Amino acid sequence: MLRLFTAGESHGKGLVGIIEGMPSNIYIDINEINKDLARRQMGYGRGDRMKIERDKIEILSGIRGGYTIGSPISFLIMNKDHENWKEFMDPILENKEDKMITKPRPGHGDLTGYLKYNFKDIRNVVERSSARETAVRVAAGSLMKQFLKNFDIEAVSHVTAIGSVKIKEAITDTELIKKADESEVRCVEAGTEKKMIDFIEEAKKHGDSVGGVFEIHIKGVPKGLGSYVHWDRKLDAKLSYGLMSVNGVKAVEIGYGFENTTKFGSKAHDEIYYDKKLGYIRTSNSAGGIEGGMSNGEVIVLRCGMKPIPTLYKPLNTVDIITKEPALATVERSDTCAVPAASIVGEMVALSIIAEEFIRKFGGDSLEEISKRWKDYI
Numbered sequence: 614m615l616r617l618f619t620a621g622e623s624h625g626k627g628l629v630g631i632i633e634g635m636p637s638n639i640y641i642d643i644n645e646i647n648k649d650l651a652r653r654q655m656g657y658g659r660g661d662r663m664k665i666e667r668d669k670i671e672i673l674s675g676i677r678g679g680y681t682i683g684s685p686i687s688f689l690i691m692n693k694d695h696e697n698w699k700e701f702m703d704p705i706l707e708n709k710e711d712k713m714i715t716k717p718r719p720g721h722g723d724l725t726g727y728l729k730y731n732f733k734d735i736r737n738v739v740e741r742s743s744a745r746e747t748a749v750r751v752a753a754g755s756l757m758k759q760f761l762k763n764f765d766i767e768a769v770s771h772v773t774a775i776g777s778v779k780i781k782e783a784i785t786d787t788e789l790i791k792k793a794d795e796s797e798v799r800c801v802e803a804g805t806e807k808k809m810i811d812f813i814e815e816a817k818k819h820g821d822s823v824g825g826v827f828e829i830h831i832k833g834v835p836k837g838l839g840s841y842v843h844w845d846r847k848l849d850a851k852l853s854y855g856l857m858s859v860n861g862v863k864a865v866e867i868g869y870g871f872e873n874t875t876k877f878g879s880k881a882h883d884e885i886y887y888d889k890k891l892g893y894i895r896t897s898n899s900a901g902g903i904e905g906g907m908s909n910g911e912v913i914v915l916r917c918g919m920k921p922i923p924t925l926y927k928p929l930n931t932v933d934i935i936t937k938e939p940a941l942a943t944v945e946r947s948d949t950c951a952v953p954a955a956s957i958v959g960e961m962v963a964l965s966i967i968a969e970e971f972i973r974k975f976g977g978d979s980l981e982e983i984s985k986r987w988k989d990y991i
């Protein structure tokens with residue numbers, strides 16, 4: 614079983630990840646992980662924090678001479694911003710109190726987290742509920758991506774909507790999305806990107822924030838990851854769980870999940886054909902590569918809806934937890950839009966789940982053992 618533990622507060626010393634269950638003898642290129650960490654920091658609409666951080670992974674264990682050795686892989690990503698928060702984030706010494714947060718932000722975990730954990734200062738909630746944690750999930754996902762590359766499994770992601778600005782003709786071709794990611798193709802319809810940027814700028818001008826939609830494609834996944842035999846083994850359920858755990862994601866769609874609800878069955882399902890060379894084939898992919906809780910060999914298509922960022926520079930109404938009087942929600946600093954960043958997080962989270970399911974199906978302690986079983990099955 615492949616597992617990931619994450620720890621770390623947003624303005625604490627740093628973030629920690631532990632991956633347990635990674636097979637041995639997988640070549641890991643640290644530069645590739647750092648590239649994915651950098652991708653997560655990009656995207657129009659991010660705030661000043663991203664000017665401070667330059668996320669880099671430091672491996673502590675589990676990798677030797679560039680190869681995994683089967684033991685838990687532990688790693689660090691330091692918070693450069695900690696330097697500016699030392700007096701408020703010291704684990705041992707008493708923290709200064711003049712930055713206590715008492716005005717919970719609607720849309721964030723502030724109010725319920727403070728009540729649930731019986732805190733005096735909402736900062737305790739803010740620090741861990743922050744999406745800073747997603748840096749660890751991207752680093753871990755990037756490592757798993759390198760494992761999956763051995764089996765020709767690859768993922769791409771792209772933003773399909775920022776607020777009400779949508780890509781009209783959604784790119785459905787995985788290779789084209791990949792090119793877009795490499796900046797060869799920017800957008801299907803000329804001008805869409807500018808409209809998205811304008812939408813973010815408009816929000817920013819009014820102290821507001823935006824959400825949007827991103828899409829993930831995973832190709833090369835063999836038929837049969839996940840299972841129909843028990844509810845908690847279904848691949849669509851597992852992917853939804855993982856994606857829903859990405860901060861701000863409130864909707865997950867698989868294939869044409871919503872669109873299919875409006876169609877007749879005759880138009881909604883992907884008919885089966887047989888080709889002497891290719892075996893069973895489909896000529897459409899409405900199901901998004903998953904039927905009966907199992908990958909069916911087609912490209913896995915996932916779509917996620919992210920709510921607008923909860924911290925507003927023109928703050929929403931709230932209640933001060935000390936005076937119980939009406940107040941405006943706390944704002945220290947914030948992104949206006951983080952959909953492009955969330956898209957990278959989603960891509961890496963989805964790959965982590967595919968890696969976990971791949972290992973569950975093909976088993977084995979080393980890459981060689983897994984490769985043998987995979988080849989036999991294929």
Ligand SMILES: Cc1cc2nc3c(=O)[nH]c(=O)nc-3n(C[C@H](O)[C@H](O)[C@H](O)COP(=O)(O)O)c2cc1C
Pocket residue numbers: 660720721722742743744747859860861862863922923924946947948949951954955958
């Ligand atoms: C990459 C990324 C960056 C984010 N940046 C901010 C931010 O600057 N300010 C903010 O209030 N929320 C930000 N969010 C969203 C919050 O983390 C999220 O709304 C919060 O954790 C509550 O989400 P939930 O209701 O889905 O659990 C960001 C999310 C992601 C994925």
Ligand SMILES: C=C(O[C@@H]1CC(C(=O)O)=C[C@@H](OP(=O)(O)O)[C@H]1O)C(=O)O
Pocket residue numbers: 623660661662663666742743744745748860945946947948
């Ligand atoms: C630190 C990251 O994102 C943060 C996520 C976040 C939130 O509330 O989720 C709030 C902001 O934190 P800060 O107040 O320090 O600027 C974002 O910058 C990151 O993505 O690495």
